[in-house]
Amino acid sequence: MGGDYAPEEAIKGVQLFFEQMPDSSVHLLLIGNAIAAAPYLSLLEPYHHRYTFIEAAEVIGMHEHPTKALKEKPNSSIAIGFGLLLKGKADAFLSAGNTGAMLVGAMYSVKSIEGILRPTIATPMPRVDGGYNFLLDVGINADCKPEHLVQFAQLGSLYAKYVLGIDQPRVALLNIGEEEGKGNILAQATYPLLKELTDINFVGNVEGRDIFLDRAEVIVCEGFVGNVAIKMAESIYEILKVQKGINDPFLENFNFEKYGGTPILGINSPVIIGHGISHAFAFRNMIETAGKFISSGLTKAIKENFKLPEA
């Protein structure tokens, strides 16, 4: 039920996924209102054995207060989804619904992995050579301490390794100068901590211009600057591609629908938040990402990486 074009686009995304991914070992649980979904469910008729429809009598609106809505609407698709995840009846949960409710649900039901100070969200940024860099945090941690950025670096590195399949991903600190010692107080204090880490491949500082270049696969920053950066990138795409119709493969990769959604890293189960304006293609890609997230064993790897040494 999540997103501005639900349930039509969500169900069409499921259809795309089924059409293009013949591996029937992936079984989808579609949570929503049966009456609203009915006009589109016929599209899934050829794949009826590959999904189960779960009725959700309530819907959390895009502008409702997250904590309040989750508490008062236990039969909303978001509340039911987190319930299934908690009980182990689902392996991953994704929605393009109320972002705040997705975050609150993730934090308070699925909860952080032991040892993680703050879960984080990450976004791929297109690279001029056709690849992507992975920027995090992009908005849920706007006031960070060095130890938070250190964990974002570790989480991003593990995601790049496990889900994106990059061996020894290069990790960089987003800064306003290249040399060690440059930047604000936070960056100056974070740099030496990153340099000391043995579990990541830290390559030093990068600047705003390097976000689109082949300098580091994982770029770490505070959520405030990361959020400004992704919204600038979205705006560039909207203006040059959507409004002006400029065709270019680099520009095309700014289209968030290509990667589908934003994973929450550092919680006990895979959760992916979609953009409210997601269409079928984005939903299809979110489902694929969720599948990779599960099969990669990332969550287990994070748990092991952050396990405190036995007393």
Place this chain on the structure above:
Amino acid sequence: MGGDYAPEEAIKGVQLFFEQMPDSSVHLLLIGNAIAAAPYLSLLEPYHHRYTFIEAAEVIGMHEHPTKALKEKPNSSIAIGFGLLLKGKADAFLSAGNTGAMLVGAMYSVKSIEGILRPTIATPMPRVDGGYNFLLDVGINADCKPEHLVQFAQLGSLYAKYVLGIDQPRVALLNIGEEEGKGNILAQATYPLLKELTDINFVGNVEGRDIFLDRAEVIVCEGFVGNVAIKMAESIYEILKVQKGINDPFLENFNFEKYGGTPILGINSPVIIGHGISHAFAFRNMIETAGKFISSGLTKAIKENFKLPEA
């Protein structure tokens, strides 16, 4: 002598300015090494009455330590320029040389206007409708308190009014949410202070996507995020325009040479810092901006605005 292509491009910029600006009331003082400049000075022959050449026996390199270099090279073009400004023999000073030396010279010789906590630098950001918004701070103030952002708002507003000729410029706070109360601790604390001000037209928060839109002419942020933002914008231009050759008027306005340089706001005389890679067109535009800076009376307006009430 400043910049990667000095003195050739600097002198060609002066030539462009003289050709296109027949108002001979602007007299230029060109500070540099006569031998290095000689091959190009012949270009200025038709305008010999409109400039004075001042010999500078030393040059501060692009990678020299600013404070040390300024102290040890009193005959460098940058040291001489600030000397002329201080003595009132020049009304404005501009250079595409060592940025650090320009900043140090500005802070320690020209000095801050009384009442200004921290001078700031600003950059125009292209708007999809063909105009520009004015973003500040873009890199010299990476750790700010709310009172600094408040002054940037006032300085940016005065610049927009006096130099850009915008009546009642709209001033916004760059944030990661639109409503009051959103954002990091700094943004949350700054918003109510901006709202209280009677000397600016505060229109609330804007997000990263709004930097390119018609939402506010002046956008205020901490120097860290502002610097990441301008370097992302420079990179977008470099990739799409310079490398890929995409022609589009909005994209074309990302070319920093169009506005030439970055004014330092809040010091006792007009100073403009150019990009190290400036060509003739950028120098021409820097000179024009310096002229507007002087004739607008901005410095006097800032002094009056920040004057402490008499005891």
